[in-house]
Structure formats: structure tokens, C-alpha cells
Amino acid sequence: xxxxxxxxxxxxxxxxxxxxxxxxxxxxxxxxxxxxxxxxxxxxxxxxxxxxxxxxxxxxxxxxxxxxxxxxxxxxxxxxxxxxxxxxxxxxxxxxxxxxxxxxxxxxxxxxxxxxxxxxxxxxxxxxxxxxx
Amino acid sequence: xxxxxxxxxxxxxxxxxxxxxxxxxxxxxxxxxxxxxxxxxxxxxxxxxxxxxxxxxxxxxxxxxxxxxxxxxxxxxxxxxxxxxxxxxxxxxxxxxxxxxxxxxxxx
Numbered sequence: 001x002x003x004x005x006x007x008x009x010x011x012x013x014x015x016x017x018x019x020x021x022x023x024x025x026x027x028x029x030x031x032x033x034x035x036x037x038x039x040x041x042x043x044x045x046x047x048x049x050x051x052x053x054x055x056x057x058x059x060x061x062x063x064x065x066x067x068x069x070x071x072x073x074x075x076x077x078x079x080x081x082x083x084x085x086x087x088x089x090x091x092x093x094x095x096x097x098x099x100x101x102x103x104x105x106x107x108x109x110x111x112x113x114x115x116x117x118x119x120x121x122x123x124x125x126x127x128x129x130x131x132x133x
Numbered sequence: 134x135x136x137x138x139x140x141x142x143x144x145x146x147x148x149x150x151x152x153x154x155x156x157x158x159x160x161x162x163x164x165x166x167x168x169x170x171x172x173x174x175x176x177x178x179x180x181x182x183x184x185x186x187x188x189x190x191x192x193x194x195x196x197x198x199x200x201x202x203x204x205x206x207x208x209x210x211x212x213x214x215x216x217x218x219x220x221x222x223x224x225x226x227x228x229x230x231x232x233x234x235x236x237x238x239x240x241x
């Protein structure tokens with residue numbers, strides 16, 4: 001890690017985010033497709049940025065999405081949330097609101113019940129950061 | 134802060150195996166642990182860290198939250214409704230408090 005001047009909050013990095021992805025997937029590199037990340041291109045207020053994911057899956061007992069992890073590589077820590085689905089979810093889709101400290105990439109990775117993993121990412125420009133202080 | 138009162142929006146009735154949309158909102162500061170008070174001391178983290186939704190005792194959806202989730206956490210998700218029953222929602226605070234809410238749905 002690089003040394004940071006005093007008083008500056010430490011931010012996560014792409015490397016950090018990669019580490020989180022690998023932990024989540026068990027070392028597998030996620031493929032593109034199946035998962036769609038829905039977020040604004042520009043967030044005026046970093047305190048509350050809407051974010052949604054949809055995964056293409058029949059959501060039956062044989063084939064469903066187990067979980068989706070959301071990561072942000074420019075926050076103090078990359079973790080945002082983990083959604084856990086079941087066949088009772090009906091569809092693998094969820095929306096929440098998150099904090100973004102600055103303009104950064106948001107990544108969503110889906111893990112299917114057969115162990116396959118898929119990823120989508122998007123850059124979100126933030127006008128006012130959401131970490132207070 | 135008094136116990137936050139959750140707000141949950143879901144239909145009163147549904148067709149058998151219909152997929153419905155559920156929206157939940159709960160008041161909570163979600164103190165991230167990154168902020169400092171006016172004397173420069175770090176304000177300790179205190180967030181809701183887990184949200185779960187069950188239907189008749191079966192898991193439907195859950196979420197593990199990090200401090201990057203906004204204050205007053207909001208969730209929108211879906212659920213399949215196989216029969217009449219009760220949705221149970223719970224939120225777990227870092228301090229161990231569990232806030233729960235139940236709502237019935239009728240299958241016509």
C-alpha cells in the first residue's frame with residue numbers, strides 16, 4: 001500500500017476489490033453476461049445512490065442464483081452488500097441505496113447454485129461525496 | 134434513538150405462485166465508523182448489518198449490509214407466493230437488537 005498523508009481517509013483500490021471478488025467466487029474469474037447492474041451514470045448525492053441488480057435465471061430448485069455481491073472500489077472499504085436469493089425469491093432482482101465517497105467503479109458479481117460466476121460493472125460519477133467527516 | 138419502525142409495502146392478496154414485489158424501508162442512521170465528531174474523535178460504527186425476509190418459515194431473500202449502505206436502508210425485491218401465509222422481516226443491529234415486522238398475504 002502507498003503511504004497516505006495524515007488526515008486523509010484510506011480508500012479501497014481495484015486490487016482490494018479483486019481480492020473480495022476472488023474470495024466470493026472461490027478463486028474463479030467471473031464471466032460477463034447474465035447479470036445487469038442498474039445504477040445512474042451521475043449521482044448528485046453520494047449519500048444515497050440507487051443501485052439495482054437483475055440476474056437472468058429461472059429461479060427453480062435446480063437452477064437459481066445463490067447470491068450477488070456489490071463492491072465499490074473507491075470507498076474506504078469495497079464491500080457494499082451481499083444479496084442472498086432462494087428459489088422462493090421468484091426472480092433474482094433487488095434494489096437498495098448506497099454511499100459512494102467519490103467517482104468510482106461499482107461491481108456486481110453473481111454466484112449460481114452450480115458454482116458459475118458472472119459479473120457486471122459500471123462507473124458512477126459522484127458530485128458530492130457520501131462519507132461525511 | 135427509539136426503536137425504528139419499519140415500513141413494508143406488499144400486496145394484500147396474490148394469485149397462487151404469483152411473483153410479487155416487496156419494498157421495505159427502516160429508519161436508521163447507519164453510522165459508518167468513518168465519521169469524526171467535532172472534537173476529531175472517530176464516531177464508532179453502528180449499522181444494521183443483516184436483513185432477512187421469510188415466508189411461512191422459509192427463506193426468501195436476505196442481505197448482509199456493509200457501512201456503504203445508505204442511512205434508512207431501503208430494499209426492493211421479489212417473492213414467489215405459493216400459498217396464503219405470513220411474511221416475516223427482520224433487521225439486526227450491530228448492538229444485537231433485532232427489529233421484526235410481520236405481514237400477511239392471502240392467495241385467492
